[in-house]
Amino acid sequence: MMVLLEFCVFMAVVSFVSASTEVCTNTLLPGAKGEQGDIGQEGDPGKMGKNGPPGLTGVPGEIGIKGEMGHTGKMGPSGAKGDKGDSGLEGPCGLKGKPGTNCDCGKYRKVLGHLDVNLGKLRNAVKFVKNVLLGLMETEEWYYLLVKEPKRFREASMNCKLRGGTLAMPKIRSTNRLMADYISQAGLTRVYIGLQAQSMDPDRSNSYLYVDSSPLQGFTAWSQDEELHSRVPPTTNSTCVELLSTGAWGRIECEATMFFICEFSKVRRGGGGRGTPGSAS
Numbered sequence: 001m002m003v004l005l006e007f008c009v010f011m012a013v014v015s016f017v018s019a020s021t022e023v024c025t026n027t028l029l030p031g032a033k034g035e036q037g038d039i040g041q042e043g044d045p046g047k048m049g050k051n052g053p054p055g056l057t058g059v060p061g062e063i064g065i066k067g068e069m070g071h072t073g074k075m076g077p078s079g080a081k082g083d084k085g086d087s088g089l090e091g092p093c094g095l096k097g098k099p100g101t102n103c104d105c106g107k108y109r110k111v112l113g114h115l116d117v118n119l120g121k122l123r124n125a126v127k128f129v130k131n132v133l134l135g136l137m138e139t140e141e142w143y144y145l146l147v148k149e150p151k152r153f154r155e156a157s158m159n160c161k162l163r164g165g166t167l168a169m170p171k172i173r174s175t176n177r178l179m180a181d182y183i184s185q186a187g188l189t190r191v192y193i194g195l196q197a198q199s200m201d202p203d204r205s206n207s208y209l210y211v212d213s214s215p216l217q218g219f220t221a222w223s224q225d226e227e228l229h230s231r232v233p234p235t236t237n238s239t240c241v242e243l244l245s246t247g248a249w250g251r252i253e254c255e256a257t258m259f260f261i262c263e264f265s266k267v268r269r270g271g272g273g274r275g276t277p278g279s280a281s
Contacts, residue, residue: 137182143264144168144179146186153240153254156192157211160262167194168261169210170243176221179261180247190242190250192260197239197251208241223248 137144143165151159157167170176170193183191194211208216223244240254243261252258 135186137178138266139175139178141266142175143266144182145262145264146182146188146191146259147262148186148259150257150259151192152257153192153196156260157194160194160260163262163264165262165264167192167211168263169194169212170219170221171210172219173221176219176243176247179243180245182261183243184245188245188259190244190258192258193241193243193249194263195241195249196254197241221247221249223250225250 135146137146145163145165147156147159149159160167168179170179179193183189195208195216196211198207198209210216221243238254239251240256242250242252242258244250
């Protein structure tokens with residue numbers, strides 16, 4: 001009886017499982033394709049992506065319209081002084097002046113005579129001061145002052161500039177002789193003059209410059225010992241020139257200390273008038 005009951009239960013379970021499998025199998029099969037649904041609503045904008053690489057250079061655009069004139073800028077520095085222009089045409093003659101009055105010139109001539117006498121005395125006094133007190137030598141165009149202060153060439157050149165002149169430059173024979181006599185009368189044997197060697201290329205024959213930057217040419221007064229050496233261009237600018245009391249030139253190192261002669265133009269370059277040597281402070 002129990003066996004039969006167990007058999008019935010077993011069969012009932014098998015029947016149930018078979019029925020469940022059939023149902024599950026039918027539900028897993030796909031159905032027919034449905035119709036297309038409606039388009040959904042537009043979504044929110046996404047985040048901005050990274051910048052892409054730069055594109056190619058475009059074609060140049062057309063030239064724009066000329067803009068308005070800008071504001072006037074600040075005034076620039078003054079330019080260099082131009083060359084002197086040509087003389088203009090001669091102007092018309094002026095009107096005839098009024099006739100002069102008669103003058104009793106006798107007393108004026110007497111006054112002028114006294115002035116001439118006094119002027120002559122003044123010239124002699126000035127000459128005495130220049131030649132005796134100051135110890136100057138002079139020509140028609142120049143004053144020469146022997147400075148008895150031992151200095152190097154550069155210091156001597158600066159001292160003459162502070163006095164209003166330059167180191168003396170004997171560019172002609174008569175000036176060279178005058179300066180040599182000046183040295184001899186002062187009881188000296190040698191002084192600096194304004195001439196210095198300049199280092200140049202070997203193919204340059206002229207290698208000495210005066211302190212006014214003019215080249216040594218024409219007159220020279222090298223001693224016999226220096227004549228040969230003066231033709232060889234120096235390799236440095238440390239060689240200067242001394243004037244001996246004999247009138248001969250010699251070469252000397254610019255670092256040596258010695259007396260020197262300054263020269264001063266009688267006519268001021270700034271606009272006429274006589275020039276006189278000043279004292280260096």
